[in-house]
Structure formats: C-alpha cells, structure tokens
Amino acid sequence: MRTLRTVAELREALAPARRAGRTIGLVPTMGSFHEGHLSLIRRAREQCDELVVSLFVNPTQFDQQADLRRYPRDEAGDARLAAEAGVDYVFAPSEAEMYPAGFATTVSVAGITEQLEGAQRGRAHFDGVATVVTKLFNIVGPDVAYFGQKDAQQALVIKRLARDLDIPIRIEVCPTVREPDGLAMSSRNALLSPQERSRAVAISRGLRRAQEVVAGGERDSDKVAGAARAEMTSEGVEPEYLELVSADTLAPVSVIDGEVLAVVAAQVGAARLIDNQIMTTNGRP
Numbered sequence: 001m002r003t004l005r006t007v008a009e010l011r012e013a014l015a016p017a018r019r020a021g022r023t024i025g026l027v028p029t030m031g032s033f034h035e036g037h038l039s040l041i042r043r044a045r046e047q048c049d050e051l052v053v054s055l056f057v058n059p060t061q062f063d064q065q066a067d068l069r070r071y072p073r074d075e076a077g078d079a080r081l082a083a084e085a086g087v088d089y090v091f092a093p094s095e096a097e098m099y100p101a102g103f104a105t106t107v108s109v110a111g112i113t114e115q116l117e118g119a120q121r122g123r124a125h126f127d128g129v130a131t132v133v134t135k136l137f138n139i140v141g142p143d144v145a146y147f148g149q150k151d152a153q154q155a156l157v158i159k160r161l162a163r164d165l166d167i168p169i170r171i172e173v174c175p176t177v178r179e180p181d182g183l184a185m186s187s188r189n190a191l192l193s194p195q196e197r198s199r200a201v202a203i204s205r206g207l208r209r210a211q212e213v214v215a216g217g218e219r220d221s222d223k224v225a226g227a228a229r230a231e232m233t234s235e236g237v238e239p240e241y242l243e244l245v246s247a248d249t250l251a252p253v254s255v256i257d258g259e260v261l262a263v264v265a266a267q268v269g270a271a272r273l274i275d276n277q278i279m280t281t282n283g284r285p
C-alpha cells in the first residue's frame with residue numbers, strides 16, 4: 001500500500017490500471033477509522049480491482065472551528081488498518097493541495113441540502129461536502145464510490161450531484177455499523193466521556209422505539225416521533241431535530257407509508273451525533 005499526497009502522484013499511480021480497464025473504487029473519509037469505515041473499505045475491496053481510500057479532514061464542511069480543531073486524527077493508525085484491509089492507495093493530501101491559493105469554485109446542491117443537517121449547520125456544510133467530493137471524483141476517476149447510510153442526507157446529496165453533473169460513477173450506500181449496544185459508530189464517539197457514552201445510546205434506542213411503534217401499527221408521524229423523543233429525553237438527550245421524512249426526498253411525512261427515515265441529531269457533551277433508521281410500514285428496515 002502506498003500513501004500519496006498529491007493529485008499528480010495519484011493520477012500517475014492510477015494511470016496504468018485505468019488504461020488496462022481495471023475498476024477503480026474510492027472510499028472518501030475524514031479518517032480516524034472505525035468499523036463503519038472498514039465495512040465500506042471491505043465492500044469496495046470485494047468489488048474493485050484498485051482501491052483508493054482518501055483521508056482528508058475537509059475544513060470547508062465544518063461550521064464550527066472548535067469542532068474542526070478537536071476532530072480526531074490518526075493517520076498512522078488509519079494507514080495500518082488500510083494496509084491490513086488490502087487498500088492499494090491512501091490519498092492524504094494537504095489543505096494546500098486541495099485548496100491552493102486562489103481557489104474560487106463551489107459545488108452547491110439545492111433542495112435536498114436545505115433541511116435537517118443543512119438547516120442546522122448552514123449552507124456552507126453541504127457546499128463543503130459537495131465541493132470536496134466532486135474534487136475527489138475528478139482526482140481519482142473511480143468507477144464506484146462508497147458512502148455510509150449513517151450520513152443519509154450526505155449520501156443523497158452525493159447521488160444528486162453525480163447525476164446532475166453527469167459524473168460517470170456508481171454510488172454505493174452501505175448500512176450503518178453499530179456498537180453492540182446500538183450506538184452508531186462515529187469518529188466523534190471518541191470525544192465522549194464514559195458517562196456521555198452511556199447517555200448517547202439513547203439516540204439509537206429512541207430510533208428503535210420508533211421502529212417498534214410503527215411495527216405495532218402506529219402511522220401518525222408525530223406520535224412515532226414523540227415516542228422516540230421520550231426515550232431520548234429520559235436519558236437527558238435533547239434532539240436538535242428528530243423527524244420522520246421521506247427516504248428519497250427528505251420531505252417531512254405526516255403519515256407513515258412506504259419507506260420512511262427517522263432522522264436525528266443530538267449534542268452529547270462535546271460530540272454532535274447523528275443517526276437514522278429506515279422504517280417501512282411493516283416495521284422492518
């Protein structure tokens with residue numbers, strides 16, 4: 001496995017594979033790997049001939065400077081795990097490589113970015129995500145790129161931009177990987193104190209409660225959301241938002257019918273955590 005830091009080096013390294021018609025896979029990450037990242041990497045390894053994992057804590061998608069400063073980083077550990085997982089190239093560019101002096105272009109996806117995370121974190125968040133992911137697609141030229149369902153809105157934004165900008169790529173969305181007690185894995189979980197860690201489980205417990213209530217026949221979104229919220233607040237977790245939305249458009253739904261996503265964001269100590277659960281009217285994902 002090689003770690004490359006410049007666009008030119010990576011393009012040169014991939015050129016022979018591209019000429020030979022080998023499939024190239026990309027897993028974009030901000031590093032500090034956990035099983036969620038590794039599940040994407042393993043899926044990509046199974047499906048692609050050449051595998052690139054990018055490691056870049058993208059400053060433009062952080063709305064809070066403090067969040068950016070304390071974001072966990074462990075390039076050496078990540079490189080070890082990537083090598084073990086059979087990754088061919090880790091692309092770990094500097095900020096100056098990605099945003100050289102005079103950088104002036106933003107990719108901005110309308111509509112789907114305006115609610116939930118976009119509303120809470122501001123327009124710049126998804127602009128930052130869309131711009132850096134477009135750059136990574138152009139740098140690597142992958143056949144397939146892998147994203148996690150954990151960041152459901154992000155996955156929809158990326159599918160939209162690939163379609164709108166005619167980027168010849170398949171986007172594969174992989175299931176959320178959880179800790180044994182249900183907490184969705186996240187690099188930000190490392191910021192939780194032991195007490196906060198035990199409170200944080202209320203987020204996934206609330207989502208499971210929503211699923212149970214739907215399985216029990218409830219179709220009124222407010223009632224389902226109310227049951228989930230009660231589960232969270234009983235542990236002292238106050239959601240920033242907790243909504244039932246269409247899995248395709250993220251538009252709020254008032255009656256549960258077909259595939260609906262329960263989406264939640266909550267601040268627990270220093271960590272802002274997000275999670276979601278796909279629900280169908282038979283209560284099974």
Ligand code: AMP
Pocket residue numbers: 028029030031035036037039040146147148149150151174175176177178184185186187
């Ligand atoms: P990040 O490094 O947090 O930007 O995440 C990189 C990729 O891993 C994104 O596509 C995330 O959606 C995905 N990811 C993060 N956490 C999980 C998880 N618990 N399960 C599955 N995928 C995840």
